[in-house]
Amino acid sequence: MVSAIALPALAEEFLKYLEARGMSPHTLVNYRIDLELFWKAMQEIQIADLGGVDHLAIRRYLAELAGKKYARRTISRRLSSVRSLYRFLCKNEYLSSNPLLSVTTPKLDKKLPSFLMADETARLMESIGTGTPLGLRDRALFETIYAGGLRVSEAVGLNMDGVDLAAATLRVLGKGNKERIVPIGRKAVAALRHYISYGRGQLQQKNRSSQPILPAPPVAGRVHRRAQAQAQTPLFLNRDGGRLSARSVRRSLDGYIQKLALAKKVSPHTLRHSYATHMLDNGADLRTVQELLGHANISTTQIYTHVTRERMKNIYNAAHPRARE
Incomplete structure (x- = not known):
């Protein structure tokens, strides 16, 4: 996990929104990792806030992931996390334009699930x-x-x-x-x-055997407990x-x-x-x-x-x- 990267406050707000919607801890961790990696890449090209990201910066980020030989499925998932973030920001009027609208998701090879006979x-x-x-x-x-x-x-x-x-x-x-x-x-x-x-x-x-022994509660409380x-x-x-x-x-x-x-x-x-x-x-x-x-x-x-x-x-x-x- 890229825990050294501090996400912008609006990205943290987006993650809290996902948590409030009942998203699983495992999925939240994956969203955080994807957004931290994205934000690290944006900082490296001197972008200081989420509103400063344009479609060219997004495409540069995707090209960087492809250059590092990430699987298309991984690139697609990371782009999906960023897309969800910007959809949230525009819907809640934190931003007026969405830089992801002109960016297409990489086509995925159809991977059939493995199964046992x-x-x-x-x-x-x-x-x-x-x-x-x-x-x-x-x-x-x-x-x-x-x-x-x-x-x-x-x-x-x-x-x-x-x-x-x-x-x-x-x-x-x-x-x-x-x-x-x-x-x-x-x-x-x-x-x-x-x-x-x-x-x-x-x-x-x-x-x-490892739990401390506590006094028994009253009968009514015992039934409820x-x-x-x-x-x-x-x-x-x-x-x-x-x-x-x-x-x-x-x-x-x-x-x-x-x-x-x-x-x-x-x-x-x-x-x-x-x-x-x-x-x-x-x-x-x-x-x-x-x-x-x-x-x-x-x-x-x-x-x-x-x-x-x-x-x-x-x-x-x-x-x-x-x-x-």
Whole structure:
């Protein structure tokens, strides 16, 4: 992170606006990094305030990024952050003109999301031993991510009060603090039930042993506090009994993938991609998958239709006698 760069006050105000709108801490950090790098480049060409930036300065900045061999996707994201900033400044009448209006976004190569085949997904799940509390947790965790098509941030953000095993649903807090109810299948329900019954308590005990013992509150207060605690109690715990982090999830998955020796790069998000691809492969309609994934725009979901078409084309080319001639 380029923390040595002091952003102009208006840029800081823009970041506060994004935070107030419920943007995730991770996305806010990325916005700050993008804006700090942009502002550093502007200072290097003697621009002292945001109003002094013109379209030529923006194009020079983009040329500089391209010269440093940044990927088009990275350049596009950085430009998008700057574009959002200037849109905010013009909308709130801090500036009268937007220097980004005549600057086009670099065209992106279409990158199809990677996914696991159904049998690879099954092998991954079955490779996770459930003889320890951490094994029970990991089996439940990855079954849940795949069963609900969750982002890793959504999975680690799950609380106990958001799990309804009887109804086989999860209450998930997605991007922009948008809540949605996600159904899960019987494999995930069984894995969660085993983890909650036999694994989670052992992990939680480690957290309790490090907490100071406080006097018990009155009965009425106890009931209220129990409800509050349930709402803030994380479902997935780390080895010390605290909330599991996204980084730990990635590290755990890396270990299982290494043991399986899968010849492809797999991240927790790959399970989300696999969920969407398998749903569409098996007849789910696009709108339903959009809602289940929590996509604001259906164009984001449509990328998975390209994946399934590409897969069908590969199967056809491999199987049809006239396709191979």
